[in-house]
Amino acid sequence: MARRLVTVFGASGFIGRTLVRRLAQQGWVVRAAVRDPIAAEFLKPMGDVGQVTPLRADISDAKAVAAAVSGADAVVNLVGVLYESGRRTFDAVHVKGAATVAAAAKAAGVPSLIHMSALGADKNSESTYARSKAAGEEAVLAAFPGATIFRPSVVFGPDDDFFNRFGKMAMVSPVLPVFTADGFKPVCTEEGCSIDLFGSGGPIFQPVYVGDVACAMINVLNDARLAGKVYELGGPRRYSMKEVMELVVSTTGRPARLVPVPFGLGMFQATFLQLLPKPLLTKDQVRLMKVDNVARGGKPGLAELGITPTAAETILPTYMKRYGKARPAGADEAA
Structure with a gap:
């Protein structure tokens, strides 16, 4: 049976690297579409030789995006920015860039598209970020009506920015x-x-584990019956x-x-x-x-994808201890 090919935009990012590793473990061939393929070389060892290939494809470059999705069985767009810098504005990345990926995937006949949005997506929000996420969803669905939208709360894990x-x-x-x-x-x-x-x-947050987010995406890619919906992803507890x-x-x-x-x-x-x-x-x-970052209800979530959400208290100690005070030399011997 031929291996399935997936193109992941934003593959070298926090969520992307977790998703790429798990896709490779399941046998997918991964095109890691990034702005800097040299910096993304660390993704290659996540799979067998030739299984994970970084390639240059900025989502603002329609030709590069079209080449990246050509022949793919699925496309995942994880590209997003938390603040604007130069040409990488919220509108350029979350709306125009997302529309470019969706249109290219549709034109190439790609069967499945997953688009990463956010729980705060709201066209009436005071926040430009939140409004751009909502506009991005609309642009993606207009170009690729069968796309799957994921709206996660704050995503946590060893490399998170929270x-x-x-x-x-x-x-x-x-x-x-x-x-x-x-x-x-x-x-x-x-x-x-x-x-x-x-x-x-x-404000209230509902942190969701990066491993659960990656698993949710893979479940959708593996089961067409789960595709074409909007999912709200939140952890088991609100803080x-x-x-x-x-x-x-x-x-x-x-x-x-x-x-x-x-x-x-x-x-x-x-x-x-x-x-x-x-x-x-x-x-x-x-x-x-100013607006709570929690699942609003009325949309399917991790449970509908067969996933039991992971509590923050389970994962945080594995990486937050790096910020603790260094133990004095010989402390273990003295104990």
Whole structure:
């Protein structure tokens, strides 16, 4: 039986590398479509010789995209940006680039297309990122009506840009921020009055494990009956931002103190932080956090794909401990 061929755009990214490894394990031949194939050479050992091939295909280049999807049995588009930089705007990547991939896949007669969106996708959102994700979904479905859309919450795993970011912050800062819209309110009881600093604990997240996301995609690729739907992917538990930071503290062992930050102050800080080469925070990200990042219901999710979601508490200790304090030399012997 001939091996199936899949083209994965964004294959060298956080989710992409996990997906490529698992596709190769299942016998797929993988075209890893990336902007820099030399930098993506690390993907090759994930399969047998010649099974995983990085090739240059920027989604803004229609000819390169068409060549990348030619003859493929399936296409997966994972390309996305968290902040705008130069020509890589939200519109260019999430809308126009996604439409280019979808149109090329349709023209090439590719049977299956998976498009990565986000739980926050909303054409009426204050966030440009969220609006572009919604517009991208519409553009993909217009070009490839049978496409499968995945909307994950925050995706976590060893190479994530969520828990790792806060872990790095805990190493260099004695405080960790908790954005809140209803904190700093006086609370009075029969015993007296106090100030509720955190309120409800800030925005709510439903982190989903990268391995579960990759498994979900593979299940769709392996079973045509699951394709052509919009899936909301979330983990087994919802966490307030305060609870997320408490997880960071507990898994790193760092004695960081949690500090409530009103959204207004967060917007002010982001004005300057977004000017960094790799922004720590942008004003658009602050706007995005004003809406809970959780499954809204009414759409199928991991359960419908036969997957039991993995809890963050199970995985975080395996990689967040890198941000803990170094043990003194001879500590094990002394113990």
